[in-house]
Amino acid sequence: MSLTASELATIVKGALSAIAGAGDLSEIKKVKIEHLGDKSPLAKASQSLGSLPADQKAEFGKVVGAAKSEVNSAFEARVLELEALRDAKVLLEEKVDVTLPAPKISKGGLHPLTILTNEINDLFLGLGYRVAEGPELESEWLNFDALNIPADHPARTMQDTFFVEPLEAKLVLRTHTSPVQIRTMLENKPPIYVICPGRTYRADELDATHTPVFSQVEGLVIDRGITMADLKGTLDYFAQAMFGPEVKTRLRPSFFPFTEPSAEVDFFFNGRWVEWGGCGMVNPKVLQACGIDTEEFSGFAFGMGLERTLMVRHGITDMHDIVEADIRFTQSFGLGGR
C-alpha cells in the first residue's frame, strides 16, 4: 500500500507545524522522534517504497525524498533558532561570577634561586656547556691548593673559610664552586665547556647584603685558542640574557690566584654600575695542576653570586628574604616568573 501525494503533503505539513511549534530544545527533541524518527509517518512512507512496482518506485521515491529533506531542513533550522534562544536566555540565567577564586588550587612555587639556576643552566646548555656539580664539603686541595691558593698565602685568608673537625681531615665547606672546575679538569680532557652552579660558604655574618651560605655559578672553558675576547663575549651574552639586551658590561683589572689576567665584571643597570663577579684567563699554574698542556690549551673562568644577581634583577633589598625560608617569598615567584 502506498501513500498518495496529498497524504504525503499532509504529513509534511503536520511535521512542519510541529517543528515550528516546538518552544525549546527539549520539545524539539520530542518532535524529532515523532516526525523524523523510525516510527514517524515519513519513515513509514519510505518503508512503503519497497512494495511499489519498479516503475513507480523511482518517481515516488523522489517525492518522498523531497518531503524528508524539507522536514529535515526545517528541523535543523528550528534547532539552530532554539539554540540561539537558549544561549540568549537560559545561559544568561546560569551566569556565574567567574572572578571567584578557584578552589583548592594551592600556591606552591620554586625558590627564585632554583628558577635562576635553571635559567642559567639552559642558557649555557644552548652554548654547548655541560652542567657540572660537586660536593659542598670539599677537600682543601681541590678548594685551595689546586687553584693556586697555597697554604699561608694571603689569598687563602681573603675567604673566611668554614673548617670541619678534625682539621687534619683537611675538609672545608667550599668557599666557591671552583673545586668543581678542578674536578672537571681532572676527570675530562679538553675541550671543556662547563657551568658550575651550587651552594658555597664563607663565614660572613648574615646582614642585608651578606649571607654565610650563598650560591654561585661559575663557568669554565678550556679549548684551543681561547682568548680574553672569548671571555668578554661570553659575559656579554650572559649579562644580556640576565638583565636585558641593552645591558652593558665592563671589566676592571683585579686579582684572583686562579686567573691571570684577572678582572672584576660589572654591568650597567638602572643607571649605575653594579659589581657582578670575578673572571679571567685560567692561570697556567691551575692548568698544570690538572695536567692540561698549556702550550696547546688556554681557557677562561668566571663566577657570579646568584643572590646578588637576583637582588639586582628583582629589586630584593634584604638578603634575609632570600635565606629565611618564608613561603611568601617563594610564592611571589611562582613556578618560574622572572
Place this chain on the structure above:
Amino acid sequence: MKIPMSWIKEFVDVPADTSLETLEDAFVKVGFEIESIQVLGADLIGPLVIAQVKEIEELVGHKKPIRYVGLDCGEGKTRYVICGATNFVVDDLIVAALPGAVLPGNFEISARETYGKTSNGMICSARELGISDEHAGIIVIPAGLAKIGQDAIELLEINDVVIDAAVNPDRGYALSIRGLARELSASLGLKFNDPALQVEPKRFEVNKSGIQVAIEDPEALSVVYIRTIEGFDIKAVTPLWMSRRIEKCGMRSISLAVDITNYVMLELGQPLHAFDKTKIKESLVMRRAGSDKVLKTLDGQERKLAADDLVVADKSGPLALAGVMGGASTEVTSTTTSIALEGARFDPITIAKSSRRHRLSSEASRRLERGVDPSLAEISTARAIDLMIELGGAKYVGSAFAGSPRYSENLTFDPNFVSKYLGTEVSLKEVEESLVLVGCKISKKSDSHWIITPPNWRADLSLAPDLVEEVARNIGFDRIPSTLPIGKSGARLNDFQYRKRGISNYLASNGFSEVYNYPFVNPKYLADLGFIGERAKAFRLANPMSEEFPDLRTHLLPGLLQAVVRNMGRGQKNVAIFEIGSVFRDTVKLASQPIIGIKKRPTPETIKSIYDGVPVQPVQVAGVVAGKICPDGWSGKADAFTWNEAIGFAIKIVEISGNSFEIVPSDFAPWHPGRCAEIRVDGKAVAHAGELHPRVIAMLGLPERSCAFTVVLSALPVQSTIKSSQLLTMPAAVQDIALVVDAQVPATKVEAALRTGAGDLLESIQLFDRYDKLGDGKVSLAYSMVFRAADRTLTADEVSAFREAAAARALKECGAIVRS
C-alpha cells in the same frame, strides 16, 4: 691603603684641576678598587687659630668637669671659652675655633652663654675638626711646632683628599705611597719621581762600629740591614707634617722614633723595626726559634714560640718575632737614645705562618706576607736614619748587613703572545711601552723573543700571562673585543639534573613552596627529633657561625621543620614546603688527604685518595605539610593532608625517577611509628613518608597530624631509556571485586595477590573502596580490575574466570573472602 693626595703629589705632578672622578677612574683602570674618598676640610670654615692657654678656672658643681679657659689667640687680649676636656695645662698650645667658624656637621661657632659664663669660641678635638677619630681630648700641639695666632687649617694640613685604595694580595708593593703613586702616574700618563731613588744609602758606610748581624736560615730571609745611631734626642717630637701624614694613612703618631719607622714604611712599603741598641747583647742573628720557647712581645704578652718561628736574637735569646712584633726587652722607650734599626726582605710564607700562629696581624706583617721589594732593606733603613739624624739630632754609628737581595728571574717572552691571548691586536710598541711603564727592562733578541727583567718590586711577574695582564691594564680592558665561543654539541643535563628539575617542578606545581635552609644544626635538637645512630653522626664545624648551630645537617627535615615553625610564627596557617639539598654524615672513615704541590697533575692514586678523602654527600628531597596543602575555599573546605597524601608524594617522586618500588610499614624518627611508610627500590630503603610523631608535633607546636616525606634522590637508580609498547585498542572489560580480609593484611599484599591471580590480560587495578566498620578486625576492600586482550574482545565467561582466579589467589595468600 689610605693615601693622602698631598703625599702622592710629592712624587707625581697631578694637575691641580684633576677631579675626584678622574682619580678614582685612574686607580680602577689599573686594578685598584676605591673603598672611599674623603675630602678633608671640605666642611670646615675658619677662623681656626693656634692659641696658648693662659689661665684655667675649674667650674665646680656640674656633672662633668668644666673649665673656663683664658686663651691668647694672638689678638692682644685674652679670649675666654668653656671647655669640657681636661688634657691640657697652662702654656699649652691648642686649636681654637673662633666665632664665625663652621666645623664639620654644619656646627657654627658663636659667642654663647653657658655654665653661667660667656664662651667666645671653642677648643677643638681632632674629631671635631674631622681629621681623625681621636676624641679622648682636645688637640695639644707640642711646644715649638706652632706660633700663637697661626692659621691652624694650614698648619695641620687639614685640607687634603684621602683615598682608600683596596690592594690585592699580589700587589704588596702597592701598600705604599711609592707603589700607588707609581700606579697613578702610569694610569694618568704622568711622570713619576721614585722616592726610593732619592735616597742615597751608600752615604752610610757599612762598618764594624754598629750592631752586627748574621743570617742563620737563608730560606727565611734573603737580606737584612742593621743601622745604628746614638745621641737621639729624647725630647724631640714628631713634626706636624709627619704626624699628620701618618694619621691620614689611618695610623697613630706615637713617638718620633716609632713614627719615623712607620712613616718610611708608609712611604716606601718596607716595614722596619727599631731596637734599643743598649739592650742588645753584642750582635744580632736572624734564626728560627728552635728550642727557645718564650718571648715577651712589646704588647706585654708572653708568646709561646714554635720551633719554626723566625726570631731576631742576640746571644741571650730571642728579642723579636721577626717581621711580626718586637720584644718587650728591647723596646724603644721615651729614654732610648741609641737605636739599632732593622730592615729585612723576609720570606712571605715564613712571616704569614708566624703571624697566623700568634694571631698577630699588623701593618708590618700585612706587607711582609705579600712580599716587599728586596732592594728596600738597604734603602729604607738609610731613609729612616736620615730622618732620625735630621729630626732627632742623632749621630750615625754604623751599618751592617747579611745576605743579598734575591730578585725575580728573567722571563723569556714572545710579545706576540699578548695579541693571541687577549684576542685583539696589540702592537709590539704598545707591549713594550706597557711593560716599561711598570718597571720591566726588555732585552730584544728578535720580534718574537724578548728577555724581560721584572722590576724589583714585582715578584708576581713570573709567567707570560702575568705580563699580558700588565699590558691589558695599561691599554685598558675596554680594548678587548667580544667574541662568543661555542662548546661541544650534545650538551644536556645529566639524568640526575633532569630528575631534580622534574621533581621540584612537580612539587611546586602541587602546592609546595621551595625553600633553602642553612645546613647548620643543633645536636640536641637533632636528638630531640629522635635522630640516632648514623643519622645523628654529624660533622662538627671547627669555626661555626654560632655555638648554637655547630653541626652540619644529616637530614633535611630538622631544618624544614624549623622553617615551618618560623612561617607559622609569621601568621601562616597552612605551610607546605620542600627542599632539595645535600646532607652530611660522618659515618665512614675517610682516606687522609695527601699533601701535594701543584707543579704537575697528581697521579691516579693520589687523585683517588683526594676524592676518597671527601665524604659522599647524599642529595635528599624532603617536604613537610602542616595544616592543609591548599586553603579552604568559598565552595567548600579543602581536603585534609594526611599520611596517605604524604606517602603519595614520595611515591610520585620515586616514579618520576623511572623506578618501581615496594612499600613496607616502618618505625622511623621523626615519624609516627604506626603511620610511616618505607619505600624501597631494589630492596633498599630510598624514602620515608607519613605522619610526624605526635611528640615532635607537640614539641614544635605544629598542627596535629602534620606530615612529612623524604626521598634520597641520589639513592634512586638511573633507569635505562623507556621502551614503549604498542597500545591495545580492543574493548576493555571491567570487573569489580570486594574482599573481606583481616585488617592487619597490607593492602599492597592483597593487590599483589589479585594481580598474580588475574593473569596477563589484567591491564590495571584500582582500590576504589575500603570499609572498616565490619567489626571482628576485618576490613572490606573493593577493587576495580580492567582486562584487555591484544587480538579480541574478551567474553563475559573469560573475564569471570579471571576474576575468580584472582579471588582464589587472594584467598590463598591473604585469607581474603569475596564479599557477597
